[in-house]
Amino acid sequence: MTPADDIISVEPESDAELAFEGALRPQSLAEFVGQQKVRGQLQLLLQAASMQGRTADHILFAGPPGLGKTTLAMIVAHESGRPLRMSSGPAIQHAGDLAAVLSSLVPGEVLFIDEIHRMARSAEEMLYLAMEDFRIDIMVGKGAGATSIPLDLAPFTLVGATTRSGMLPNPLRDRFGFTAHLEFYESSELEQVLVRAAHMLQLDIERPALAEIAGRSRGTPRIANRLLRRVRDYAIVTGKGAGIDAVNAALELYDVDELGLDRLDRAVMNIVLNRFDGGPVGLNTLAVSVGEEAETIEAVVEPFLVRIGLLIRTPRGRVATREAWKHFGLTKHEAGTHNQPLFGDEL
Numbered sequence: 001m002t003p004a005d006d007i008i009s010v011e012p013e014s015d016a017e018l019a020f021e022g023a024l025r026p027q028s029l030a031e032f033v034g035q036q037k038v039r040g041q042l043q044l045l046l047q048a049a050s051m052q053g054r055t056a057d058h059i060l061f062a063g064p065p066g067l068g069k070t071t072l073a074m075i076v077a078h079e080s081g082r083p084l085r086m087s088s089g090p091a092i093q094h095a096g097d098l099a100a101v102l103s104s105l106v107p108g109e110v111l112f113i114d115e116i117h118r119m120a121r122s123a124e125e126m127l128y129l130a131m132e133d134f135r136i137d138i139m140v141g142k143g144a145g146a147t148s149i150p151l152d153l154a155p156f157t158l159v160g161a162t163t164r165s166g167m168l169p170n171p172l173r174d175r176f177g178f179t180a181h182l183e184f185y186e187s188s189e190l191e192q193v194l195v196r197a198a199h200m201l202q203l204d205i206e207r208p209a210l211a212e213i214a215g216r217s218r219g220t221p222r223i224a225n226r227l228l229r230r231v232r233d234y235a236i237v238t239g240k241g242a243g244i245d246a247v248n249a250a251l252e253l254y255d256v257d258e259l260g261l262d263r264l265d266r267a268v269m270n271i272v273l274n275r276f277d278g279g280p281v282g283l284n285t286l287a288v289s290v291g292e293e294a295e296t297i298e299a300v301v302e303p304f305l306v307r308i309g310l311l312i313r314t315p316r317g318r319v320a321t322r323e324a325w326k327h328f329g330l331t332k333h334e335a336g337t338h339n340q341p342l343f344g345d346e347l
Contacts (some may be wrong), residue, residue, distance in 0.1 A: 015190065023227060024197055025071045027078055028055035033196075034221070035068065038180040042072070045178055046079050055081060055108050057177025058131055058158040060116075062165040066222030067182040070114060076159055077110040085111045087112065089118030098123040099138060099151075102130050107154040116160035117167040124172055131158055131175045163299075182305070184219030193221045195230055201231050205242035207241040212247045218262040218304055223260075226238055259308060261329065264292065268301050269310060272320045273330055280317030 026032040029039050029063075042059075059076060061069040077084035083106060092098050092113070105111060113119070114292040119127075130136050134153040160176065162168060175178070185193070194210045196318045205228075213231065217224035234250035235242040255263045272279050287294040292301075302318075305311035310324040325331065 005228075006205070009096070016099065024200065025074060027075070029075055029079060032068065032071070032075060033192045034185045035072075035180075035182055036073075041074070041178065041180065046076065050080070054080075055155045056157045058175060059160070060173065060176040060179045061159070061161045061182060062170075062179060063182030063218070064184070065163055066220040066223060069182060069183070072180075073110070073112040073159040073161065074243065076157070078110075080108075080157070082108045082157070083109050084310060085109055087111070087113050089113060089115040092123045093120045095120070095122040098126055098130075099136055102136060102153050102156075103151060105154050105156045109154070109155065110157045110159055112159045112161070116164065116172075117162045117164050124169060127158075128171055128175060158242070159273045170225045185217075185221060186219070187214045189218070190214035190217050190221060190224045194224055197225050197228050201228070201232055202227070203235070203242055204243065205231070209244045209247045211240055212244055213251075215329045215341060216256050216258065218249060219307075227251065227254075227256065243306070259310075260304070265301055265305060268297065268305070269320065269324060269328065272318055273324065273328060279319035280314055282317045 029043055032039060035266055045059070048054055054074065061074075063069060068089075073086075074084060085101065085105065087101060092101070099113065126136055130153055133306070134155050136151050136153060137148045138151055158176075165173070165179075165181075191207075191210050191214045194213055198205050200208065209231070213227050214224060217227060231247050231250045234253065238249075239247070240246050241250075251257075255266075257266070258319055267290045268286060271286060272281055275281075275289065283294050283298060287297045290297070301309055302311065302313070306313065309321055309329065312319045312321055
């Protein structure tokens with residue numbers, strides 16, 4: 001078989017997976033599961049704009065990854081009957097990048113900027129005027145001969161998404177008419193998400209099995225859908241169906257335990273419990289010990305460990321809780337020589 005034949009044989013499967021990802025996203029607020037308060041607030045905002053014949057106020061979605069910020073942005077455009085333009089903060093690194101996007105918007109268009117806190121500062125400053133007055137100033141020329149030319153923009157709705165709302169400058173945050181803080185999902189809500197996904201996957205799975213997947217999904221629909229696909233793969237390959245035993249076997253194979261801890265979570269806790277006798281241990285020391293960036297530990301691993309009560313952040317460093325010792329079946333022993341945070345590494 002030629003290399004070309006290999007590529008052709010893979011493409012349909014890839015397209016099917018992409019189509020499934022798109023189909024999983026709800027198309028309306030009525031289909032969207034969870035975030036009940038945010039849905040009610042958003043419904044009111046969009047209906048008011050429609051009744052007054054104007055574009056909706058600018059919207060900011062803040063919250064951890066995987067909770068539906070991008071999906072809600074798509075729903076805003078769909079329910080408003082407006083076109084959607086999508087971009088991201090890392091892609092807008094110059095004011096000119098943003099000016100090119102803004103100047104090409106059609107009246108009423110919804111502009112979605114993911115990870116908006118990662119935009120360049122010069123682009124943020126241009127966005128202030130665009131959000132308030134639907135106008136930008138373009139500098140022409142250099143030095144003493146430079147002139148500012150105002151450019152009027154079509155009215156638009158900016159929808160921003162951020163996982164780090166604290167990194168947004170106050171002037172930008174204050175220009176959003178509505179800020180929605182997305183919360184982690186309850187297991188019962190994740191079960192509803194999984195029921196819909198299993199139906200679309202044509203996967204015959206028992207309700208207790210869905211509950212087990214939901215309980216290991218860290219309160220995040222994206223993770224729940226990913227684990228469901230892994231269970232589907234296991235069921236297809238082994239031919240054992242998708243019962244509770246298959247779910248347990250599949251998730252054990254993929255290193256997801258009963259609390260939803262993955263390999264990196266357990267590596268972090270293993271360092272805190274075994275090498276540092278429960279802590280305290282500094283962030284940088286912890287990151288070096290597990291071979292990851294400190295930012296990854298702080299932004300990805302720690303929030304979940306703190307939320308489920310296995311880890312505590314203290315001024316001296318990270319400390320394991322009594323529940324952590326119990327979960328890993330360990331007993332606190334005499335502290336070793338490395339149980340204190342290194343100098344300058346307390347946070």
